[in-house]
Amino acid sequence: MNKWQDNRAWFLVMPVFLIVAFSAIIPLMMVVDASVHDISGPGNRVFVGAEWFKEVLGDRRLHDALRRQLTFSGLVLLIEIPLGVAIALAMPRRGWGVSVTLLVLALPLLIPWNVIGTIWNLFTRPDIGLLGVLLNGLGIQFDPTAAPLDAWITVMLMDVWHWTPLVALLAYAGLRAIPDAYYLAARIDGASAWAVFRYIQLPKMRGVLMIAVLLRFMDSFVIYAEPFVLTGGGPGDSTTFLSTYLVKLAGGQSDLGPAAALALIYFLIALAVCFAFYRALQNVGSGDQR
Amino acid sequence: MALIQLKGVAHAYMAKPGAPEDYALKRLDMVWQDGRAYALLGPSGCGKTTTLNIISGLIRPSEGRVLIDDRDVTALAPRDRNIAQVFQVPVIYDTMTVFDNLAFPLRNRNVDRKEIRIRVHEVAELLEMTADLKRRASGLTADAKQKISLGRGLVRKDVAAILFDEPLTVIDPHLKWLLRRKLKQIHEQFRTTLIYVTHDQNEALTFAEQVVIMNEGEVLQTGSPQELFENPKHTFVGYFIGSPGMNLIPCQINGDAAIVEGAPIALGEGVAERGRAAGGELVLGIRPEFLRLRPTAEQGNVPVSVRLAENLGNFKIVTVSLGRLALKVKVPEDQEVPGEWAYLNFPPEWTKVYADGRLVE
Ligand SMILES: Nc1ncnc2c1ncn2[C@@H]1O[C@H](COP(=O)(O)OP(=O)(O)OP(=O)(O)O)[C@@H](O)[C@H]1O
Ligand SMILES: [Mg+2]
Numbered sequence: 001m002n003k004w005q006d007n008r009a010w011f012l013v014m015p016v017f018l019i020v021a022f023s024a025i026i027p028l029m030m031v032v033d034a035s036v037h038d039i040s041g042p043g044n045r046v047f048v049g050a051e052w053f054k055e056v057l058g059d060r061r062l063h064d065a066l067r068r069q070l071t072f073s074g075l076v077l078l079i080e081i082p083l084g085v086a087i088a089l090a091m092p093r094r095g096w097g098v099s100v101t102l103l104v105l106a107l108p109l110l111i112p113w114n115v116i117g118t119i120w121n122l123f124t125r126p127d128i129g130l131l132g133v134l135l136n137g138l139g140i141q142f143d144p145t146a147a148p149l150d151a152w153i154t155v156m157l158m159d160v161w162h163w164t165p166l167v168a169l170l171a172y173a174g175l176r177a178i179p180d181a182y183y184l185a186a187r188i189d190g191a192s193a194w195a196v197f198r199y200i201q202l203p204k205m206r207g208v209l210m211i212a213v214l215l216r217f218m219d220s221f222v223i224y225a226e227p228f229v230l231t232g233g234g235p236g237d238s239t240t241f242l243s244t245y246l247v248k249l250a251g252g253q254s255d256l257g258p259a260a261a262l263a264l265i266y267f268l269i270a271l272a273v274c275f276a277f278y279r280a281l282q283n284v285g286s287g288d289q290r
Numbered sequence: 291m292a293l294i295q296l297k298g299v300a301h302a303y304m305a306k307p308g309a310p311e312d313y314a315l316k317r318l319d320m321v322w323q324d325g326r327a328y329a330l331l332g333p334s335g336c337g338k339t340t341t342l343n344i345i346s347g348l349i350r351p352s353e354g355r356v357l358i359d360d361r362d363v364t365a366l367a368p369r370d371r372n373i374a375q376v377f378q379v380p381v382i383y384d385t386m387t388v389f390d391n392l393a394f395p396l397r398n399r400n401v402d403r404k405e406i407r408i409r410v411h412e413v414a415e416l417l418e419m420t421a422d423l424k425r426r427a428s429g430l431t432a433d434a435k436q437k438i439s440l441g442r443g444l445v446r447k448d449v450a451a452i453l454f455d456e457p458l459t460v461i462d463p464h465l466k467w468l469l470r471r472k473l474k475q476i477h478e479q480f481r482t483t484l485i486y487v488t489h490d491q492n493e494a495l496t497f498a499e500q501v502v503i504m505n506e507g508e509v510l511q512t513g514s515p516q517e518l519f520e521n522p523k524h525t526f527v528g529y530f531i532g533s534p535g536m537n538l539i540p541c542q543i544n545g546d547a548a549i550v551e552g553a554p555i556a557l558g559e560g561v562a563e564r565g566r567a568a569g570g571e572l573v574l575g576i577r578p579e580f581l582r583l584r585p586t587a588e589q590g591n592v593p594v595s596v597r598l599a600e601n602l603g604n605f606k607i608v609t610v611s612l613g614r615l616a617l618k619v620k621v622p623e624d625q626e627v628p629g630e631w632a633y634l635n636f637p638p639e640w641t642k643v644y645a646d647g648r649l650v651e
Contacts, residue, residue, distance in 0.1 A: 184348050185381035189442055190369030190398035199383045199394075 034260035052261035065245040076220040077213060079160055084167025091172055105165040117229025120158040148238035151231045155239055158226060167212045174205035214277040242266055292359045292450035294322040299354030301340055315340045316507040325481040329498030331491060337507040338487045342453045346373045358450055374443025375453040380435035384428040391427045392441045413445045433465040451483035491531060503527045523649045528575050537617045541574040548574050551613030553592045558638045561650060568645035578620040580640035584633040591633035599627045
């Protein structure tokens, strides 16, 4: 009797199992498979062991891409988190202004990623772009297609414009959860505006800010569409990030092996960072919220 | 230690108040004597918090002046007044230790470190929290957090008054009376003025020397619990204080008596005359405790029919009908309640007449 009921449970788990298998495990295994073989054509494959991994790990262009990637993600966090918090602090707390600000903030988040790249490409082009023409008209040389620094500035501007609202919204949600009594008590206690921020607002925002850091790090770490559409990874390799490089590598048919090896390494780095953040988040949860 | 005066204070939350209903607090003149324990009692939305916040400076009143020891503080920020306030939700600074929480108001006022140490330890001792000083405040229970909120008020040496805005609402019932007792003890020891907002009349009546009754943005009466019970100045006070509240029945005045449903009821010396002079809508009020229920007719008694007798342990509440009106009478547990008909006696000294809600004195 019991045995039969136990077995039936498998049917209920099966759909989830299949979905996970087809969406994650099987593709991943195929990548693993490709990373240890030399595949030069259909039916023509040789086992090469860790060959591709050695090649990829020793690849100078990969090192450069990784360095660029970390710089980019670091800058993203350094700029977007404080800026998002500042915006959240400046947002109205009640009245009609609330919905207007929320709407304006949500707009960049609703635009498809490749469209974002196109928008900023058009915006900054020195020949026809509003910003490009304006800056050059003012006598400031600005050309993201030619100068690496300008390309970086543009990519950063684009990401800040695109994603700071997310941080701001999260921070705002954290701020809204603070009961009014805290602000009143702080006034009675004679706290300065800085003390209110340091001892009330920041601690209460800590949970959501950890989530914001996690989301922004992961998203910026795997960024592809926007910079690809905006700069195509150039000029030169100056805005080639990890995923841009990965696609460049996999684009050449014969480089499937190294690309697969790189993809795995990339995946493991992302997983490791995710895990670190996850642990950090758990500590925040247990140590702080009552 | 200080005398707090509100002079012609009124407050409206909207920018351009017009009608009297726009005011959350109508014109209020009030003196809070030094060293007393006041309870501010009234239904939800009557303006208790508004009054408190005006005293502490969280709200600047639309009209009128606030004086502390004859100094006009109307324009001063909370941090420049020597008033402490404890709120309904316990407020603690999560990332700080208990010590730092208690030291916070002093640090903000640049008190020197040695003085802070001494003050914080004194207060911790008083609140029985010395053992917790090094702990992080966020891990504490709600009642401990509320004690810290109170401690941040006590730690300031110059504090003239401590205001409490329903501070025990979120505290477990069995801890409530412990905290209330602590509060009483602190009050007796330091004689700081306390103003305690609540809408629980038991809390108000047991805690305070003076009870202030508010309704719809107005203070209706200030007095000792006994005064409020024996001599309500307003029908609202009569009804709000006591359980069950005062019987309030429409009446007319004829000669020296009040006429209720055609039956004459004798009034105190001169009351009828002053009631007639006051005019307006007249209401006769008498507490259930003061009505006498008799089995047989006597001179001046009013015949009533008995509807319901509830035994509540030490006493009974009897509901009787006088014409179309229902009255409640509180009788001792051992008194026999007549089955159908009875006679009510209204002692003239406890029979009040109200004109448009206000006591005819
Ligand atoms: N910030 C505000 N803005 C507008 N109206 C307010 C504000 N605060 C209070 N009011 C209004 O003012 C009136 C008095 O409010 P108040 O908070 O003083 O009442 P209360 O007696 O403390 O009530 P409760 O027992 O519910 O705390 C209420 O009608 C309330 O709706
Ligand atoms: Mg209130």
